[in-house]
Amino acid sequence: QVQLVESGGGLVQAGGSLRLSCLASGSIKAISSMAWYRQAPGRRREMVAEVFGRTTNYADSVKGRFTISKDSAKLAVYLQMNSLKPDDTAVYYCNADIFPVENGDIGKLNHYWGQGTQVTVSS
Secondary structure, eight states, rough: OOOOEEEEOEETTTTEEEEEEEEEEESSSEEEEEEEEEEEETSEEEEEEEEEEEEEEEEEETTTTTEEEEGGTTTTEEEESSOOOOGOOEEEEEEEEEEEEETTTEOOOEEEEEOOOOEEEEE
């Protein structure tokens, strides 16, 4: 069974920084991509940043402020968030496309989500 566990959320003042971490564990054969999404109250879940291979993509609202990175050996993805704004307040979710191990062999590509971590930015 594959799990994604996020950490690093919290309360910070506007202009401050936070670093989110997400660790994948379980019967994993390979990870295709990893990403961070967020969902604010009353709003749809949106992609914040994603990484596949050496390619990264960012939402326009976070470009220049957030940096996504991964550690393939640790099955981890990180999100460094600088110059935080009150509009960044949301629950942040880790997301990964993973090939699990099934019956001793590689299974079908599945989409996994973490439980979310709250980020609150005060003005």
